[in-house]
Amino acid sequence: xxxxxxxxxxxxxxxxxxxxxxxxxxxxxxxxxxxxxxxxxxxxxxxxxxxxxxxxxxxxxxxxxxxxxxxxxxxxxxxxxxxxxxxxxxxxxxxxxxxxxxxxxxxxxxxxxxxxxxxxxxxxxxxxxxxxxxxxxxxxxxxxxxxxxxxxxxxxxxxxxxxxx
Numbered sequence: 501x502x503x504x505x506x507x508x509x510x511x512x513x514x515x516x517x518x519x520x521x522x523x524x525x526x527x528x529x530x531x532x533x534x535x536x537x538x539x540x541x542x543x544x545x546x547x548x549x550x551x552x553x554x555x556x557x558x559x560x561x562x563x564x565x566x567x568x569x570x571x572x573x574x575x576x577x578x579x580x581x582x583x584x585x586x587x588x589x590x591x592x593x594x595x596x597x598x599x600x601x602x603x604x605x606x607x608x609x610x611x612x613x614x615x616x617x618x619x620x621x622x623x624x625x626x627x628x629x630x631x632x633x634x635x636x637x638x639x640x641x642x643x644x645x646x647x648x649x650x651x652x653x654x655x656x657x658x659x660x661x662x663x664x665x
Contacts, residue, residue, distance in 0.1 A: 524552050531560060535639045540570040541619060549637035558634040562619070563627055564589075569620040572597060572646040575611065579635040582609040582619075587628035590620040597648035599655045616644055 514521045531544035532551060545551060547559040562582070564570065582589070582603075589603045593615050602622055603609050611617055621628040634640075
């Protein structure tokens, strides 16, 4: 076994030569809606343990109808990444949902573990369509009963690596 710092325990191909245990293409019309839901949002799983044997990630789609918003929730110890495909997302977060930021097509949103948050479709006439990826193979959703502040504070993210001058 080479001593190059890599785990070579999976270097031997499985009995099927990776035919069915290798790459999987999940057709758009075969996503699984039997996943944890939050009011105001439709989640559909593409990649998880049950469907493809994923050990460390969960991925799927999220649709929020025009003028709709989710209830406040968090995802336990999981990290979440949201990629906006279509529409305009307004994210509120904090113990009283006191912070807000918006994202549009091509933007990524990172939600750290345990952060109370709410997704809002900022459009009155267009469905918000996103791709969602989480850092574990099962969806964890903890719905919260929060009384949000009336006027949240707008927060712009500053990249610590490429700070503005």
